[in-house]
Amino acid sequence: MNVSEEKIDNALVLKVSGRIDSSTAPDLQTHLMDCIGRAPTILIDLAETDYMSSAGLRVILMGAKTCKKDARQFGLCCLQESVHEVFEISGFLSIIQAFATREEALQALAG
Amino acid sequence: MTERHKLVLKNDLSELQRLAQWLEACGEAEAVDPKTLFNFNLALDELVTNVVSYAYPEGGEHAFSVELWREGGRLIAMLVDDGVPFNPLEIAEPELDTTLDERKIGGLGVHFVRKLLDDVRYSHEDGRNHVRLMKHLSV
Numbered sequence: 500m501n502v503s504e505e506k507i508d509n510a511l512v513l514k515v516s517g518r519i520d521s522s523t524a525p526d527l528q529t530h531l532m533d534c535i536g537r538a539p540t541i542l543i544d545l546a547e548t549d550y551m552s553s554a555g556l557r558v559i560l561m562g563a564k565t566c567k568k569d570a571r572q573f574g575l576c577c578l579q580e581s582v583h584e585v586f587e588i589s590g591f592l593s594i595i596q597a598f599a600t601r602e603e604a605l606q607a608l609a610g
Numbered sequence: 611m612t613e614r615h616k617l618v619l620k621n622d623l624s625e626l627q628r629l630a631q632w633l634e635a636c637g638e639a640e641a642v643d644p645k646t647l648f649n650f651n652l653a654l655d656e657l658v659t660n661v662v663s664y665a666y667p668e669g670g671e672h673a674f675s676v677e678l679w680r681e682g683g684r685l686i687a688m689l690v691d692d693g694v695p696f697n698p699l700e701i702a703e704p705e706l707d708t709t710l711d712e713r714k715i716g717g718l719g720v721h722f723v724r725k726l727l728d729d730v731r732y733s734h735e736d737g738r739n740h741v742r743l744m745k746h747l748s749v
Binding site for chain 1: 623624626627630645648651652655656659662663704706707708709710711713715718719721722725726
């Protein structure tokens with residue numbers, strides 16, 4: 500798993516590539532928690548994330564909760580089909596905003 | 611019944627990578643569709659994570675195994691470990707219909723296992739935990 504970040508106006512976009520499982524999720528958690536606090540909007544771009552287990556969902560949930568508590572915007576974009584399915588069966592799509600494209604996400608969250 | 615593929619794992623989370631690669635190779639050998647393979651990968655990932663995290667509280671290196679085989683139109687996996695007796699099917703179903711604030715993470719891994727497979731069985735035999743997963747292959 501690799502994480503890179505990009506600042507787009509008021510948003511910090513975290514691009515995650517590879518596999519997020521219980522061996523790599525702690526690394527994502529470190530990156531994400533470090534980012535929150537540096538921008539009013541946090542977007543996680545999952546275009547290159549081809550696998551996520553419940554360990555990854557735990558980190559995403561933690562990020563969403565922290566952002567809500569701090570009155571920051573939080574969202575996801577570009578979920579691949581298998582990752583989308585994981586979010587769907589976990590019920591996360593009704594509590595965390597997920598967008599088809601990065602543009603859509605930035606417009607909705609930071610616009 | 612086809613050949614039984616077997617993988618021996620250590621109690622270390624870095625083994626998940628090896629599990630994924632092994633499943634990929636088994637999938638190719640048994641001509642399993644990518645979606646079914648993904649379901650087995652996620653389910654076994656969650657169960658193996660539990661074994662690595664909780665089955666050997668005394669620490670030290672331990673080995674446990676996963677087997678995978680095809681029986682007619684069904685794909686079957688068996689995870690066997692000699693750690694603390696633990697039936698994952700006794701984990702309560704998570705509450706999915708909540709607000710963000712109320713949402714808890716617990717039980718999600720086992721929820722995936724139940725949801726993605728057609729049949730999940732647990733038994734404790736000869737001092738070992740056995741979890742058997744089965745899914746019908748789409749034709």
